[in-house]
Amino acid sequence: xGIPQTLALSGNTLTLSDGGGSVTLPSQAATNAPTGQxxxxxxxxxxxxxxxxxxxxxxxxxxTAATNGALKWIKRTGTDNQGWEVLTGDTGWRTLxxxxxxxxxYLKVRRKNDTVMYQFGGxxxxxxxxxxRGGPGYSVQPSDRERNVFILxxxxxxxxxxxxxxxxxxxxxxxxxxxxxxYLGGPGDAHMLxxxxxxxxxTDRDIGDIRVSSIMYLTNEPWPTRLP
Numbered sequence: 364x365g366i367p368q369t370l371a372l373s374g375n376t377l378t379l380s381d382g383g384g385s386v387t388l389p390s391q392a393a394t395n396a397p398t399g400q401x402x403x404x405x406x407x408x409x410x411x412x413x414x415x416x417x418x419x420x421x422x423x424x425x426x427t428a429a430t431n432g433a434l435k436w437i438k439r440t441g442t443d444n445q446g447w448e449v450l451t452g453d454t455g456w457r458t459l460x461x462x463x464x465x466x467x468x469y470l471k472v473r474r475k476n477d478t479v480m481y482q483f484g485g486x487x488x489x490x491x492x493x494x495x496r497g498g499p500g501y502s503v504q505p506s507d508r509e510r511n512v513f514i515l516x517x518x519x520x521x522x523x524x525x526x527x528x529x530x531x532x533x534x535x536x537x538x539x540x541x542x543x544x545x546y547l548g549g550p551g552d553a554h555m556l557x558x559x560x561x562x563x564x565x566t567d568r569d570i571g572d573i574r575v576s577s578i579m580y581l582t583n584e585p586w587p588t589r590l591p
Contacts, residue, residue: 411586412436412447423450432474433586449586452476457591459521462502462513463558465492465569470514470556472524472591474582479524481578490537492571496564509563510543515556520547523587525554532576534558545575 405423406416411433412424424436424447433452440446456471464470468485483491493512494501504511513519520526529549534542543560564570 411588412438412444413585414444416447417442417444420446431587431590449476452586454587454590456482459515459519459591461519462516463493463500464514465494465571468492472521474524474587477581477583479526479580479582481575483573483575486571488537490571491573491575492569493558493564493573495569496566498569504557504559507559510560511557512560512564513555513557514545517553517555519556520554521587521591522589523582523584524591525550525582525584526580527583530578530580532578534576535574537572537574539574542570542573545578547578 404421405425406412406418407425407427408416409428409430410426411430412418412426416424418424418438419442420438420440422438424438426433426436429452431452432454433449435449435451436447437450438446439448452475454474456473459470459472461468461470464485466486468491469483470491471482473480473482486492493514496503496509496512502513502516504513526547526549529552530547532545534545536542541561543558543562546557546559548555558573
């Protein structure tokens with residue numbers, strides 16, 4: 364007959380006597396944790412976690428549906444179900460409804476993690492264009508009615524994509540000669556986007572060869588719950 368052996372359980376480790384080896388069992392916390400609660404440092408679920416998933420700071424959450432492009436989140440603050448921020452997310456390019464545009468001109472916006480970027484184009488060779496002053500869809504910006512034109516009106520930049528402060532850059536013709544500037548408003552300037560031309564915008568012809576310098580910035584806004 365063999366030597367009788369006994370089992371000993373310490374925590375989640377089960378050990379067989381006389382050198383019989385040991386087995387690590389699943390932890391009680393992992394098998395019995397309530398739905399929506401953290402049982403390890405990464406959770407998988409469906410949908411955005413804010414208001415739904417309770418976890419300690421440092422926990423990561425993977426949304427298997429990648430809702431609105433947000434795949435992975437991290438718990439940065441608190442011990443409740445708030446304080447989640449996106450670690451890995453990409454909305455893809457979203458086409459915005461714009462004013463003053465010429466023909467097939469478009470403006471697209473994209474958020475990747477905390478970075479927002481814009482893309483102008485739609486006309487030949489990637490040009491962007493606006494209609495003549497007073498033409499169909501032209502939207503005057505009142506601070507200079509002859510030279511300033513709205514592309515996105517007041518509060519036209521969608522939530523989740525807005526800048527913490529106002530920004531400015533250049534607009535040019537295809538040869539790089541300046542037309543003027545673009546101006547993107549922050550919280551104190553109604554989250555809008557306008558072009559500011561050096562010369563009055565013509566009333567007898569459209570401008571169809573605009574090149575826009577890069578618009579890119581960090582945002583501190585929560586991930587968008589609605590995409591444009």
